[in-house]
Amino acid sequence: MEAKKDSTEEKILDAAKTVFIAKGMDGARMQEIADEAGINKALLHYYFRSKERLFEAIFSQIVKYAFPEISRIIASDEPIVSKIEQVIDAYLGLLLKHPFIPGFIMKELSRDPSGLFKMVVKFGFNPQIVLDQIQKAMDNGEIKKMDPRHLVVNIISMCVFPFAARPILNHLIFKDDTNALENFYSERATIVKQFVIDAIVIKK
Amino acid sequence: MEAKKDSTEEKILDAAKTVFIAKGMDGARMQEIADEAGINKALLHYYFRSKERLFEAIFSQIVKYAFPEISRIIASDEPIVSKIEQVIDAYLGLLLKHPFIPGFIMKELSRDPSGLFKMVVKFGFNPQIVLDQIQKAMDNGEIKKMDPRHLVVNIISMCVFPFAARPILNHLIFKDDTNALENFYSERATIVKQFVIDAIVIKK
DNA sequence: GTCTATATCATGATAGAC
DNA sequence: GTCTATCATGATATAGAC
Numbered sequence: 278m279e280a281k282k283d284s285t286e287e288k289i290l291d292a293a294k295t296v297f298i299a300k301g302m303d304g305a306r307m308q309e310i311a312d313e314a315g316i317n318k319a320l321l322h323y324y325f326r327s328k329e330r331l332f333e334a335i336f337s338q339i340v341k342y343a344f345p346e347i348s349r350i351i352a353s354d355e356p357i358v359s360k361i362e363q364v365i366d367a368y369l370g371l372l373l374k375h376p377f378i379p380g381f382i383m384k385e386l387s388r389d390p391s392g393l394f395k396m397v398v399k400f401g402f403n404p405q406i407v408l409d410q411i412q413k414a415m416d417n418g419e420i421k422k423m424d425p426r427h428l429v430v431n432i433i434s435m436c437v438f439p440f441a442a443r444p445i446l447n448h449l450i451f452k453d454d455t456n457a458l459e460n461f462y463s464e465r466a467t468i469v470k471q472f473v474i475d476a477i478v479i480k481k
Numbered sequence: 482m483e484a485k486k487d488s489t490e491e492k493i494l495d496a497a498k499t500v501f502i503a504k505g506m507d508g509a510r511m512q513e514i515a516d517e518a519g520i521n522k523a524l525l526h527y528y529f530r531s532k533e534r535l536f537e538a539i540f541s542q543i544v545k546y547a548f549p550e551i552s553r554i555i556a557s558d559e560p561i562v563s564k565i566e567q568v569i570d571a572y573l574g575l576l577l578k579h580p581f582i583p584g585f586i587m588k589e590l591s592r593d594p595s596g597l598f599k600m601v602v603k604f605g606f607n608p609q610i611v612l613d614q615i616q617k618a619m620d621n622g623e624i625k626k627m628d629p630r631h632l633v634v635n636i637i638s639m640c641v642f643p644f645a646a647r648p649i650l651n652h653l654i655f656k657d658d659t660n661a662l663e664n665f666y667s668e669r670a671t672i673v674k675q676f677v678i679d680a681i682v683i684k685k
Numbered sequence: 686g687t688c689t690a691t692a693t694c695a696t697g698a699t700a701g702a703c
Numbered sequence: 704g705t706c707t708a709t710c711a712t713g714a715t716a717t718a719g720a721c
Contacts, residue, residue, distance in 0.1 A: 285686080285687090299591070300507075300592070301505075301507065301588075301591075301592075303504075303505065303507035303508040304507040304592060306713090306714075306715095307714075307715065307716090308713090308714080316687080316688095317687080317688065317689085318714095318715080318716085319687075319688070319689080319690095319716085319717080319718095320686080320687060320688080321715095321716095322715080322716060322717075323686075323687080324686095326716090327715075327716075328714095328715065328716090380587070380590075380591055383584070383587045383588065383645060383646070384505075384587070384588050384591065386584070386646070386648045386649065387503065387505075387584055387588065387648065388504070388505075388508060390648045390649075390652065393649075394652055394653075397653065404653055404654055421679070423672065423675075423676075424668070424672065426654055426665065427665075427668065427669070427672045427676075429654075430639075430642075430643050430650070430654075431639050431672075431673070431676055433642070434638040434639045434641075434642035434643060435634075435635050435638045435639065437638075437642060437646075438634075438637070438638035438641060438642040438645070439634050439638060441587055441642070441645065442587070442590070442641075444590045444591065444594045445590065445594075445597075446634070448594065448598055449598075449601065449608055450608055450630055450633075450634075461630065461631075464628070464631070465631070468627065468628065468631045468635075469635070471627075472627075472631075472635055472680045473680075475625070475679065475680040475681075476676045476677075476679040476680040477679075480684055489704080489705090510695090510696075510697095511696075511697060511698090512695095512696080512697095520705080520706095521705080521706065521707085522696095522697080522698080523698085523699080523700095523705075523706070523707085524704075524705060524706085525697095525698095526697080526698060526699075527704070527705080528704095530698090531697080531698075532696095532697065532698090
């Protein structure tokens with residue numbers, strides 16, 4: 278709870294985060310984490326009893342970023358269009374700060390999704406509330422009628438996928454020009470908002 | 482080249498595909514592949530010298546599905562809107578038949594993307610041609626003006642991401658109701674086409 | 686708390702009989 | 704081609720000195 282900057286535990290967590298994100302649970306090596314932290318393997322097991330436990334510590338830390346309190350926006354009384362814009366802004370702002378998260382989650386999902394689901398339950402995140410709100414707005418004629426699940430999946434896809442597929446974008450579209458790619462990411466919020474609005478507002 | 486059904490090599494390739502897709506290169510075990518194929522480890526090394534080579538055989542086999550000949554559609558003379566619809570149909574049709582591909586590619590991308598990029602070059606796939614076609618259609622006033630790269634990324638995201646994130650959709654949105662999820666996937670083509678059209682056609 | 690040294694075990698790979 | 708038995712390596716984990 279209190280400040281423990283530069284403590285050994287902190288150094289281990291930082292190092293483990295770096296290595297686990299880069300290599301995943303299976304690919305990561307305790308030796309590499311120890312080197313990254315500037316200590317030896319024995320100390321890793323002194324602080325965290327096993328690789329499994331160390332990974333769980335990092336995984337939960339990362340999932341806390343991935344499922345933030347967008348709840349506030351969802352619970353607000355704004356009209357649905359404005360609410361969607363705010364969610365896109367919040368979500369892409371988060372991904373810009375932590376661009377490695379989607380790739381990491383994707384990588385570990387098929388290995389063992391149970392940890393992720395426990396977290397989601399713990400944070401009280403309930404997709405049904407979002408779906409109901411969208412359905413209501415459609416019934417009121419605020420936006421075009423469509424299956425709310427498809428709309429939600431469309432929005433999340435356009436936000437998350439470009440980060441998860443970063444190596445492909447970087448190489449195939451941006452010819453390894455990292456600056457151009459970063460610039461592309463910073464434009465996403467504006468583009469995605471406009472794209473969604475154009476797709477869901479009712480044409481006169 | 483010739484028919485080699487039920488041959489040992491075929492059995493190994495099938496088993497390896499199953500295990501590599503489920504566990505990835507790092508997570509897969511030669512013993513598990515041998516068990517799945519109904520043989521022993523020694524035979525794996527007799528047919529494929531190492532785990533590395535066996536993985537490469539499977540990986541290239543899978544990438545061949547992932548980058549199919551959508552080239553024909555792209556090279557055609559259809560108007561851009563119709564061309565986009567055909568590409569979405571073709572791409573989602575492919576993913577419905579091989580729903581495991583996106584997850585597998587994502588998982589191996591950060592580990593070592595070089596194999597993927599070699600394949601892409603080998604298939605002569607060139608994204609610039611697509612971007613140029615879209616830009617031209619925008620200049621002609623066929624569709625709304627926007628950065629073609631964002632449009633392409635939007636479309637691919639909405640097609641691929643729902644398959645890559647299958648465990649999340651399955652659990653969080655569909656409460657493990659697999660039939661509902663499959664039905665959702667089969668609706669994607671119609672939904673995505675409509676969504677994109679609504680977003681890019683010029684409103685009167 | 687931190688280190689060196691070591692135990693224990695799993696895995697990829699090979700040798701050699703049939 | 705296929706098997707059993709084994710090797711060599713490297714990984715997690717622990718023991719014990721300081």
